[in-house]
Amino acid sequence: MNLPVDDILVHLNEGLGQSVERLSQLLRIPSIGTDRAYQAQTLEAANWLVRELSEIGFEAGLRETPGQPAVVAHHPGPEGAPHILYYGHYDVQPAEPLDLWGSPPFEPAIVDGPAGKRIVARGAVDNKGQLMMFVEAFRAWKAVHGALPVGVTVFLEGEEESGSPSLDGFLEAHKHELQADVCVVSDTNMWDIDTPALGIMLRGLLYLELTLHGPSQDLHSGLYGGAVPNPLNILTRILGDLHDEQGRVQIPGFYDELEDLGELERDWQALDFDEASFLGHAGLSRSAGEAGFSTIARIWSRPTCDLNGIWGGYAGAGAKTVIPAKASAKLSCRLVPGQDAGRIKEGFRTFLDARMPEDCRYELEELGAGPAIKTSTNSPFLNAAEAALSDIFGRAPILVGMGGSIPAVGAIKQHLGIESILMGFGLDDDRVHAPNEKFELRCFLNGIRSHAALLGRLGKL
Amino acid sequence: MNLPVDDILVHLNEGLGQSVERLSQLLRIPSIGTDRAYQAQTLEAANWLVRELSEIGFEAGLRETPGQPAVVAHHPGPEGAPHILYYGHYDVQPAEPLDLWGSPPFEPAIVDGPAGKRIVARGAVDNKGQLMMFVEAFRAWKAVHGALPVGVTVFLEGEEESGSPSLDGFLEAHKHELQADVCVVSDTNMWDIDTPALGIMLRGLLYLELTLHGPSQDLHSGLYGGAVPNPLNILTRILGDLHDEQGRVQIPGFYDELEDLGELERDWQALDFDEASFLGHAGLSRSAGEAGFSTIARIWSRPTCDLNGIWGGYAGAGAKTVIPAKASAKLSCRLVPGQDAGRIKEGFRTFLDARMPEDCRYELEELGAGPAIKTSTNSPFLNAAEAALSDIFGRAPILVGMGGSIPAVGAIKQHLGIESILMGFGLDDDRVHAPNEKFELRCFLNGIRSHAALLGRLGKL
Numbered sequence: 001m002n003l004p005v006d007d008i009l010v011h012l013n014e015g016l017g018q019s020v021e022r023l024s025q026l027l028r029i030p031s032i033g034t035d036r037a038y039q040a041q042t043l044e045a046a047n048w049l050v051r052e053l054s055e056i057g058f059e060a061g062l063r064e065t066p067g068q069p070a071v072v073a074h075h076p077g078p079e080g081a082p083h084i085l086y087y088g089h090y091d092v093q094p095a096e097p098l099d100l101w102g103s104p105p106f107e108p109a110i111v112d113g114p115a116g117k118r119i120v121a122r123g124a125v126d127n128k129g130q131l132m133m134f135v136e137a138f139r140a141w142k143a144v145h146g147a148l149p150v151g152v153t154v155f156l157e158g159e160e161e162s163g164s165p166s167l168d169g170f171l172e173a174h175k176h177e178l179q180a181d182v183c184v185v186s187d188t189n190m191w192d193i194d195t196p197a198l199g200i201m202l203r204g205l206l207y208l209e210l211t212l213h214g215p216s217q218d219l220h221s222g223l224y225g226g227a228v229p230n231p232l233n234i235l236t237r238i239l240g241d242l243h244d245e246q247g248r249v250q251i252p253g254f255y256d257e258l259e260d261l262g263e264l265e266r267d268w269q270a271l272d273f274d275e276a277s278f279l280g281h282a283g284l285s286r287s288a289g290e291a292g293f294s295t296i297a298r299i300w301s302r303p304t305c306d307l308n309g310i311w312g313g314y315a316g317a318g319a320k321t322v323i324p325a326k327a328s329a330k331l332s333c334r335l336v337p338g339q340d341a342g343r344i345k346e347g348f349r350t351f352l353d354a355r356m357p358e359d360c361r362y363e364l365e366e367l368g369a370g371p372a373i374k375t376s377t378n379s380p381f382l383n384a385a386e387a388a389l390s391d392i393f394g395r396a397p398i399l400v401g402m403g404g405s406i407p408a409v410g411a412i413k414q415h416l417g418i419e420s421i422l423m424g425f426g427l428d429d430d431r432v433h434a435p436n437e438k439f440e441l442r443c444f445l446n447g448i449r450s451h452a453a454l455l456g457r458l459g460k461l
Numbered sequence: 462m463n464l465p466v467d468d469i470l471v472h473l474n475e476g477l478g479q480s481v482e483r484l485s486q487l488l489r490i491p492s493i494g495t496d497r498a499y500q501a502q503t504l505e506a507a508n509w510l511v512r513e514l515s516e517i518g519f520e521a522g523l524r525e526t527p528g529q530p531a532v533v534a535h536h537p538g539p540e541g542a543p544h545i546l547y548y549g550h551y552d553v554q555p556a557e558p559l560d561l562w563g564s565p566p567f568e569p570a571i572v573d574g575p576a577g578k579r580i581v582a583r584g585a586v587d588n589k590g591q592l593m594m595f596v597e598a599f600r601a602w603k604a605v606h607g608a609l610p611v612g613v614t615v616f617l618e619g620e621e622e623s624g625s626p627s628l629d630g631f632l633e634a635h636k637h638e639l640q641a642d643v644c645v646v647s648d649t650n651m652w653d654i655d656t657p658a659l660g661i662m663l664r665g666l667l668y669l670e671l672t673l674h675g676p677s678q679d680l681h682s683g684l685y686g687g688a689v690p691n692p693l694n695i696l697t698r699i700l701g702d703l704h705d706e707q708g709r710v711q712i713p714g715f716y717d718e719l720e721d722l723g724e725l726e727r728d729w730q731a732l733d734f735d736e737a738s739f740l741g742h743a744g745l746s747r748s749a750g751e752a753g754f755s756t757i758a759r760i761w762s763r764p765t766c767d768l769n770g771i772w773g774g775y776a777g778a779g780a781k782t783v784i785p786a787k788a789s790a791k792l793s794c795r796l797v798p799g800q801d802a803g804r805i806k807e808g809f810r811t812f813l814d815a816r817m818p819e820d821c822r823y824e825l826e827e828l829g830a831g832p833a834i835k836t837s838t839n840s841p842f843l844n845a846a847e848a849a850l851s852d853i854f855g856r857a858p859i860l861v862g863m864g865g866s867i868p869a870v871g872a873i874k875q876h877l878g879i880e881s882i883l884m885g886f887g888l889d890d891d892r893v894h895a896p897n898e899k900f901e902l903r904c905f906l907n908g909i910r911s912h913a914a915l916l917g918r919l920g921k922l
Contacts, residue, residue, distance in 0.1 A: 034779030094777055100678075162779045189684070203683065207780045216744025217561075218895035222664065222865025223650070225767045225795050227759040228740070229749040232768035232790075233703065240701025242694065279689070283677020284820045288690045298688040306686045307693035308783050309774035314791060316555055318495030318623045319668045319828040321793055321865075322769050322894050329693075330775060332782055334686050359745045367780040404683025404782075433783050434679035 003145045005456040023132045024108040027121040033091030034162045045090045065166035068158030077151030085180035088131030089160035092123035093433045100435035117441045125439035126432045130186035137451035149459025163368015164407040171415035182381040188424030196389040196397040199422030204335035204372040205405035209365045211328045219323040231327040238355045246291040249305045251347040259338035281429040300401030304334040341369035370407030375419045385421045388453035464606045466917040484593045485569040488582040494552030495623045506551045526627035529619030538612030546641035549592030550621035553584035554894045561896035578902045586900040587893045591647035598912035610920025624829015625868040632876035643842040649885030657850040657858040660883030665796035666866035668829040672789045680784040692788040699816045707752040710766045712808040720799035742890040761862030765795040802830035831868030836880045846882045849914035
């Protein structure tokens with residue numbers, strides 16, 4: 001099938017207001033999948049997407065999982081055309097700390113920025129804004145041509161921000177229903193607002209929660225202090241030991257199985273990366289981290305271990321002279337090709353065992369794990385994406401690494417046997433996972449246009 | 462004045478039920494002075510005590526401070542008799558974690574224990590139960606003899622659990638009204654349930670809150686992790702450095718000015734201290750802490766640095782891959798004779814400055830400070846207390862050190878120029894500051910009787 005894309009692009013430009021309004025409807029639903037208190041709202045977002053896709057002409061429905069349901073929708077394509085799987089997630093991160101938001105996180109606000117209008121809300125870009133780009137592209141193709149140029153299956157999960165606990169089982173159980181030639185994922189960033197990017201390497205993730213137990217109950221620090229193990233002191237002592245002076249992670253075996261990235265890493269080092277701007281978005285002036293590596297290497301191709309939360313004892317107003325019975329932390333490792341999450345977790349147990357004092361014990365819970373991903377650069381599908389992005393932006397996309405994890409990409413490769421095209425339209429300053437998350441409307445529109453163009457290119461394969 | 466005490470002791474035994482009921486009334490008022498949300502209830506507890514003391518015949522009232530008001534009450538004694546100041550505090554610690562309480566913290570429950578009935582509530586022993594002992598002793602003297610054998614001033618503060626921020630100014634401003642020959646304080650423990658104790662040394666306290674700032678906003682750990690300073694990693698690294706492998710505090714100058722306790726410390730080492738029982742109350746099997754010192758030394762005569770709370774990043778359900786903009790901790794040092802809180806705080810700043818990475822900064826807030834106290838063992842007042850306790854228990858009290866701080870004792874010495882008799886009736890397993898705080902009714906009754914006997918002894922001086 002060889003239908004023109006230009007008519008669609010015109011249609012999209014004219015309909016941007018309605019596209020933004022549909023995105024806003026979805027953003028108003030606080031689908032915080034990680035928090036059971038938002039169970040009903042998370043389901044509501046899934047149902048909203050089923051209705052939206054059905055309206056466009058998809059055969060859409062919910063599929064149960066042990067956790068949040070998945071949205072699955074199918075649309076046939078022309079005989080002999082490729083079949084494409086589109087992946088996204090409708091759950092969002094918690095919005096805390098709420099007091100740092102300029103407007104309520106679930107009341108989308110359109111505000112002016114240096115690059116034009118932007119939409120501010122939790123999930124604006126991660127991932128509701130990005131998934132609505134391909135939904136809007138489908139809608140436009142149907143509106144203009146009454147058909148899609150390829151067969152499409154949409155799969156939207158509700159547990160991405162929880163580490164996708166049900167994903168492996170779901171993909172395995174639905175491997176026939178979800179079969180496709182390639183998967184398209186929009187959950188990544190552009191190089192800059194004018195330059196598209198395709199991700200060819202993603203760091204993996206191992207997310208753990210550690211609880212350290214000492215005394216059987218909270219103790220008075222005067223009556224007991226100095227003669228008993230204090231779980232807070234011990235937790236900071238152990239976790240403070242996670243990196244050496246060179247910023248290298250001290251988990252045994254952490255660097256033992258790293259794949260040599262060779263030329264790829266050298267290419268990236270040569271990129272004209274605006275470090276000052278990257279750090280400036282975070283209010284920082286100097287790159288920090290593993291000694292001997294560039295900022296690009298630190299975020300794309302080096303593994304990390306970051307604490308994501310810590311708590312224990314008294315955190316209220318004023319002074320409480322307590323030695324608490326326990327202390328906890330959440331921590332996560334970004335993994336690179338070659339590292340195995342299971343072996344890193346065992347290494348962390350070894351690290352803990354070597355440092356755990358008498359009378360103390362710990363629990364370690366895994367809250368998510370997925371390997372790093374490297375995709376091939378010579379597939380016809382990736383080439384189609386390169387061409388589509390060149391069509392829309394007038395310049396070729398940069399092939400990049402990505403510091404963040406999309407566990408689904410690894411799971412889709414493992415269970416369905418297909419690679420993913422990582423074509424995302426976020427920017428580094430979008431404040432993903434933080435207060436005042438935003439999405440530039442210019443990126444949103446260009447993303448919809450790029451997805452429409454990609455559909456056209458894929459239809460010609 | 463030489464009135465018999467025996468009649469009073471009989472009266473007290475018969476009236477125990479009413480004494481417990483009056484204590485319960487006070488315990489039902491959640492006077493959490495550290496938390497502004499309990500402002501009204503804290504004031505209500507102060508007013509309850511004013512009414513109680515007025516009913517006994519005191520001239521009682523509230524005195525304003527910049528924080529919680531103080532209760533001050535006066536009762537004249539016979540011409541020429543000593544004048545005694547009684548100190549206590551009507552504020553209590555927060556009750557969190559609430560889910561670990563077996564009964565609501567502000568609904569006093571009388572339950573059976575191995576030593577008979579006990580009362581369970583926040584403040585049961587610290588300090589409502591202990592202050593009500595001398596109030597009940599006053600009441601009994603008035604009921605039986607219509608008079609008190611000494612002049613009495615009662616001073617009850619409402620900020621002890623907040624580190625007594627208004628205390629110095631208040632004592633200085635009311636030094637004439639509060640003048641007395643000696644101060645009596647009941648905020649300490651017995652040696653065991655059958656053996657009374659008098660405290661002659663108390664550790665001091667320096668309580669600090671530290672907030673460490675890194676990035677200007679919360680960051681996504683995938684997009685930024687590995688290339689930016691993570692305040693949680695840095696906080697644990699710095700605080701994990703507070704002790705060396707020998708358990709010695711690494712704050713510069715921490716041990717430089719320690720007074721040599723000589724014979725006193727050797728006497729204490731020789732005490733028949735039941736370490737297994739002391740640790741067993743905390744669910745522990747081995748003493749931990751500074752190498753080369755006994756458990757008694759570690760809690761009575763050695764300085765400490767304990768974390769009391771830590772927080773930062775995400776502590777909710779599930780996984781959030783965030784690098785937070787800041788991280789905080791509460792920590793406190795127990796001080797011994799010779800140490801100066803101000804110099805220790807400056808030492809901690811030096812400790813922090815030496816470890817603070819680029820692009821990070823910190824704030825340090827002082828939430829309380831008071832020096833260690835050593836009192837003289839040959840004063841007639843202390844001897845009167847020794848005699849009174851011997852009268853009631855049939856055995857001499859043990860002269861002990863105390864690990865906890867009572868900032869008031871140092872401040873009273875400094876501003877009013879008088880020493881304090883530390884005659885307390887708590888037990889090590891009372892779960893002070895922790896869930897299910899309790900007070901043995903046997904200790905409560907013996908404490909009232911001892912205070913009644915002490916009044917008699919002091920009246921004969």
